[in-house]
Amino acid sequence: MGCGTCGTGKPSGCQSNGGCSTGGCNRMNTYDWLMNLPISDAETACRVVEISFNQGSRKDFYRNSALQLFEKGDLVSIEGVSGFDVGEVSLTGEAVRLQLKKKGVDEFSTEMKKILRRATDRDIDIWKQNKAREKEALIRSRAIAKQLNLNMKMSQVEIQADGKKATFFYIADDRVDFRELIKIYASEFRVKVEMRQIGSRQEAGKVGGIGSCGRELCCATWLTDFKSVNTTAARYQNLSINQTKLSGQCGRLKCCLNYELDTYLDALQEFPENADMIQVQRGTATLIKKDIFKNLMWYVLPDSSKQYPLTIERVKKIRSLNNQNIIPDELEAVEVVSGKPKEVEPEFVDVVGHITLKSLEKADKKRQQKGREQRQQQKGTQGNRPLPTLNKQLPRGPQAQGPQKPVQPQKPPQQQQQQRPPQKRTQQPRPPGQQQQQKGTNQQRPPQQRRPPNPPKSNDPQKD
Structure with a gap:
């Protein structure tokens, strides 16, 4: 803390x-x-x-x-x-x-x-040294008690500051004969042994902890005297008899069940006694619970599971009629109205528009189809390579658009040869980098022994 x-x-x-x-x-x-x-x-x-x-x-x-x-x-x-x-x-x-x-x-x-x-400082040093022995003494004392088959639980060991006395706190349901145990403890720890029996509530106070309420245990902070607690206190307070919820860390009923018991007993004095069962025309009504805050008594009829809240005055009146052998027609239950304002549940408001699963599925299908078309187009552009320029100039059929150019008559090959004189190759100077790269090829065939370029062949049969 x-x-x-x-x-x-x-x-x-x-x-x-x-x-x-x-x-x-x-x-x-x-x-x-x-x-x-x-x-x-x-x-x-x-x-x-x-x-x-x-x-x-x-x-x-x-x-x-x-x-x-x-x-x-x-x-x-x-x-x-x-x-x-x-x-x-x-x-x-x-x-x-x-x-x-x-x-x-x-x-x-x-x-x-x-x-x-x-x-003094010496007293404090001796006190701290002996306090450090308590944990080991507790473990050893539990082992010795287990060897002797004693039905007891060692809870805590407290050693005196000078180390001459040790108090062993234990828990036992029945009477335990620990005469032999004291002799073993005295020879084992070399101290004067004092055995002190405590209850489970005192043990919880020594150990400490956090309760179900979120605070430290009452027995570990302020509670010194422990009063007996039974399930009658829970019944007076209309609590469900659940052992796990009503028990504390010590395994016994919680001490806090007695805190508000007097207030409940004072409030229950106004309620009529012997009113657990009352007679009406529909049958015998059985008392379920008493509400001291609203002064209501809740009953259940045998033919239904519905609970009927009745006022104290109405129950007293029905009880007096039953004592006179008069059975009333109805219970005349009271309508219970809570004082708290009802919380209005917010209605669903579609902010983004009407959306259904079908519309989402359609959008998903469109997205997938568009992706397939894009992939097919990419594959088509990679497979169809561009054609040569000659093919682009030629018309592809009668459906070709635009005016057709007149086809010029082709000249004979002899005239084509005459118009195009033979071209002679001229050796242009090369950069030094290319000369070094072609050095190996030039060594095989020197430039003097190179053959002159072949003249272009003509298609004239007379020259042949």
């Missing part, structure tokens, strides 16, 4: 630095609302201090015989069993007298132990 509400002026942090109102730093906290009042008489001031152990899981009263001034949260050394123990001051001043009166402890009892001194 957070420590932002600490009012002691000490650094924040969950290390028992102060008195958090949330109870996170020190469980079972008691707010000292008399701490700021001036002391009128020092001789009549309370000389008893409340000391808490193991983060508030156990508290006891000790006498301040040296009249030292202690504040809440101070560590002090107190009398222990053949040694000393270290505890934390949880309450001082006049508020301690109220706690003594509440728990029935005599302020001037001679058996009350004393506070020795303020805890």
